[in-house]
Amino acid sequence: PPLDWRLRPNLEFSPQQHQGKKFVVVKDPVTARYFRFTGPQAAILELLHEPIDSTTLSVRASEALSTFIPVATIEAFLKSLEDKWLLDTVAVREKLATVESQKLQDRNLLYWKLLSFNPEKIFECLLPRTRWAFTKAFHLFAAVSISIGLIISFLHWDDFKGGVQGLFNLHGLLFLWIVVFAVITMHEFSHGLTCCHFGGKVKEVGF
Numbered sequence: 001p002p003l004d005w006r007l008r009p010n011l012e013f014s015p016q017q018h019q020g021k022k023f024v025v026v027k028d029p030v031t032a033r034y035f036r037f038t039g040p041q042a043a044i045l046e047l048l049h050e051p052i053d054s055t056t057l058s059v060r061a062s063e064a065l066s067t068f069i070p071v072a073t074i075e076a077f078l079k080s081l082e083d084k085w086l087l088d089t090v091a092v093r094e095k096l097a098t099v100e101s102q103k104l105q106d107r108n109l110l111y112w113k114l115l116s117f118n119p120e121k122i123f124e125c126l127l128p129r130t131r132w133a134f135t136k137a138f139h140l141f142a143a144v145s146i147s148i149g150l151i152i153s154f155l156h157w158d159d160f161k162g163g164v165q166g167l168f169n170l171h172g173l174l175f176l177w178i179v180v181f182a183v184i185t186m187h188e189f190s191h192g193l194t195c196c197h198f199g200g201k202v203k204e205v206g207f
Contacts, residue, residue: 025199
């Protein structure tokens with residue numbers, strides 16, 4: 001292992017606060033993965049923006065957090081960062097090169113991006129207006145609603161099966177397409193809002 005450790009320079013950091021606790025969310029732009037770190041862990045990450053050996057890191061982290069942090073604890077934390085591909089090491093660079101090479105191979109004529117745009121401003125507008133969706137009360141309401149929907153579908157299953165045949169016409173298929181498009185759009189926006197709510201960033205949506 002290298003004598004000096006440091007974080008990869010292209011990582012994205014987003015300080016967050018949830019339920020009165022501060023933490024930082026780190027996004028890996030290559031793998032599009034997110035990692036959440038506690039306040040003390042974030043303090044150690046701050047020291048890793050420049051190359052530093054584990055012994056010096058232990059001393060500086062102890063000073064920053066006003067508590068003794070053994071070198072063994074620091075090395076275990078560094079190992080976990082390397083396993084997450086967040087450190088700038090030879091092993092991590094090799095793995096990232098493999099990922100980017102695979103992305104190039106996966107490109108084909110059957111997968112095109114159309115009408116892509118940056119939705120950050122949209123989510124910034126929607127997020128304060130949808131915080132109710134991240135409460136326990138709404139989760140309970142959603143669970144009850146889904147359960148009632150399943151019960152109604154089960155009780156009227158024969159009517160449901162018989163009505164499906166009526167969709168196979170121009171009017172029915174057009175209506176079905178509109179409904180499916182609306183549901184998928186809301187579903188994917190829910191993913192984006194959840195990502196932003198927990199500290200992530202969504203920089204592209206499209207078709």
